[in-house]
Amino acid sequence: MTVFTWKKRILTAFACLLTLSLLYPAANHKAQAFTESDADAAMTALVNVFYDPAAKYFYVNSDHQIHPEHAHGPDGGLYTDFWWEAQLWETVMDAYERTGSPAYRTMIDDVYAGFNAKYPDMMANPFNDDLGWWALACLRAYELTGTTEYLNRGTFLFNEIYAEWDTSYGGGIWWRSDAHTPGQANAQKNMATNAPMIMTAVKLRDAYNDLAYLTKATQIYNWTKSTLVNGSKINDHIEGAGSGIIKDWDFTYNYGTFLGAAVSLYEATGTASYLTDANSAAEYVVNKMVSAQTIMYEGENDAAGFKMIFLRNLNRLREKGGQAQYLSFLQQNATQAWNHRRTSDNIIGSDWLRPTGSGYVQSLAAAAGVSILQLVPADGYSGYIAGNGAYEAENARRTLIGGGGMINESTNAGFTGRGYVGGWNTDGTSIDFYVNQNTAGTRTVTFRYAAAAGNASRYVKVNGVVVASNLVFGSTSGWSSYGTVTVAVPLNAGSNTIRLGFDSSLGSSNYLNVDLLSGL
Template sequence: MSLVQRTAAKWVSMCLVMVLFLTVWGGANRASAFTTANADTAMTSFVTTFYDASAKYFYTNSDHQIQAAHAYGPNGGLYTDFWWEAQLWETVMDAYQRTGISTYRTMIDDIYTGFNAKYTNMVANQFNDDLGWWALACLRAYEITGTQEYLNRGSFLFDHVYASWDTSYYGGGIWWRSDAQNPATSTNAQKNMATNAPMVMTAIKLKNAYNNASYLTKAQQIYSWIQTKLVNGSKVNDHMEGTGAGIVKDWDFTYNYGTYLGAATALYMATGTASYLTDANNAANYVINKMTSATTLLYEGENDAPGFKMVFARNLNQLRVQASQSQYLNFLQQNATQAWNHRRTSDGIIGSDWTAPTGSSYVQSLAAAAGASILQLAPADNYTGNIAGNGVYEAENARRTLVSGSGMINESTQTGFNGRGYVAGWNTNGTTIDFYVNQNTAGTKTITFRYAAAAGNASRYVNVNGVDVAANLTFNGTSNWSTWNTVSLTVSLAAGSNTIRLGFASSKGNTNYLNIDQLSGL
């Protein structure tokens, strides 16, 4: 994955075995049960829409057109790029391990063949994280199929990536790129979680395949570096960069927590050392408690970002199954139900935000794969209904509409906030915070915004499902930015999906700076 992609992120054919349609009530989707048949349909819809059986490869977009937003793969971006195809390959493995259907078993081999036809020399790719994802996926394919070629390729790729282990900067770690290993001369020189943590999982798979303890030694070596340099308590950071001792970039991605807890789980299973299990649970709980909207994994953006929660969910499920951590079952099932409930009924595709209905525009294959995978991973619970969650929506995890120079950022410098932080510096016309709220039944609710307004009284409009319910809601001033207050109002909500928008519009008399911590009462 390129630096451009990582920055932007911060911001076949098969018969349908079943088609289910969502009904509409009060302008909102009424939910269906998450059943085994739903999981079948979700996967069938994904394959039907994205898989080119003749090329043995997945299209990047649901419309089979090249889109400038992500045009990095073969044929000018018509097909998915390196790390996307690895994740989609694993989605097929998710489906095969759940169903045992021979079509998916055939696809495992076919996708590998199709990828090698497009990338005849994999190690020409300088991004070690890309190669690492293929090493890990190859070894998973070996475990499933017993095909020696997958073991050979996984072993080869691991050795190639591990050759970028280096102690001259930051006391160890594998460089992100094989061609950028000197921060004094390259802005691309960094050592990140995305490269190092998957290599821990890969090393354990190689240790098991070859019964060779040297791979365990390497896994522990890499993990020790991660633990020392990129982990601070339950906080899992993104990467190190810069000269000298380097600096840590603390970007929060579910991707990083997912790879880290996957590495910890693998080492726990290999050694039985309890501290690894503690590490895995700490990372899992950080995301569940702080990187969700009412218990649903947050929207992190488009392009690479929708795949982040797939990586997290896949490894969380491994923690649940392999380490007998059953406390995560309900979380996974609720997220699967959310994904299913918000699919697009025209083609059954699930979009990048599991809390809101999938729109009519093209959907990227990585986003759709994340939705399909969560239904393969979580055992069906046959629950019929919506997922209202815990009724708390952190502002820093909500969707925002920004304008140039708005200063509407996630911040955590003031004290007393909930979650990971709050939305700060908000004082620009045309900017909004959207909370996607799901309800089991229609009715009225008293909603509460928690805020700080040290610049004096502020005001905003509140819009529910496209209708203004308060044109100029007053947020009384607070004594400082670490003093939090609340303001409440009663709104009518539909069963299913609702959008509560808090917005700034000078035409409605909205004024002054405002920091928003959370929306609650739902």
């Protein structure tokens, strides 16, 4: 993608498990069900709020204003940039594939025309991942419509991108066409460029019945797996002089593209090892990059669309790989997205664990929620989603001071999930767990933590109200030694915020490490 708007987050010394058990239940409060009509409403809202029918193009923001944090597309950033528009085009295709609506069939052609009007020379873009998303989307559009133009454009783009393969780092396609020297600024080979090209190559094999494309797909896959995959861990890219340095950034986007590539090759060959690889990538995210089984918030801008890539390909794994075990996870996430929409306009925000706010929403974030509603069979469930109650601290939202005050880390043993939050001893910092409950009532919250520097204390707020002003976390024998502390909290049916915070005026003190909230 053109602009990287995220940073690697490192977890240091705070491990907290929050175990919630029901002390007494209250009446169940119903929420909107996830139904076919909800999927219709979500797509209608996306089009009404973000689509400009005159330009045949999607706006970046719901307020149709230019905001500096993502002003990279046409008209000074009024409209979406390369890879965002490709994803929104895929969302239109998701809706067409579900409904067969003539309106969405027309939109497929219109969005393509609008994009070409804004970008008459696609090859002026040096980012091969951007071009690759259009290649993949064009081939999908060809499969859905039979329009030869989409096949021709997808073929052209694939060939141009594949020409960026060389033997540096043992193979792989370069991220940028203007950076091919190991150690040069912006010179890297990443999952974002290579994995989508595997999916595209398999589609080209199918379109032309040409095994040369399958050979290329296998070549790219073998390099990608051997270079950027370490067990179940999918790394981001390789860069640097000589043999290169692996960057192990954890994004659902990378797991999604790799598992999608594996599914494509499984479909093409029937080779069971590809299915094994796809399940390994899927299970890492399903087990470790979630909060109570809802896919985690990764940020705004580009990061808000990462879960769209993962969930679209997870659904392909379910359908094409016959992996029905993911259906409940997919349906639960679709329901969470819809339940947390902004009811005034049915727009879904970037964090599916809490209600969408009143401010402007970015189109890529909104499209992620819309797509899962198109892709996943409606289950008609009417209610809130409490999930499995496991809220990993490293996946929670943090309030930092001056960009710091706590970090994510996996250095000390004994944590659950991917790590823990640590380095935490700064006034004004906090961790927010967005907790959803089926029923109102009081629960007992258990924090699992490490406090090797001595007794520590923090305040606990629930929905903005202090329930414990100076909760003491007793000293543990080391940073790999964990203790627990409990507190009773009142929770509403639906969405709640449990904040664990540092405020010296309330007695907060010392370093602490936090890991997980569970049992809800």
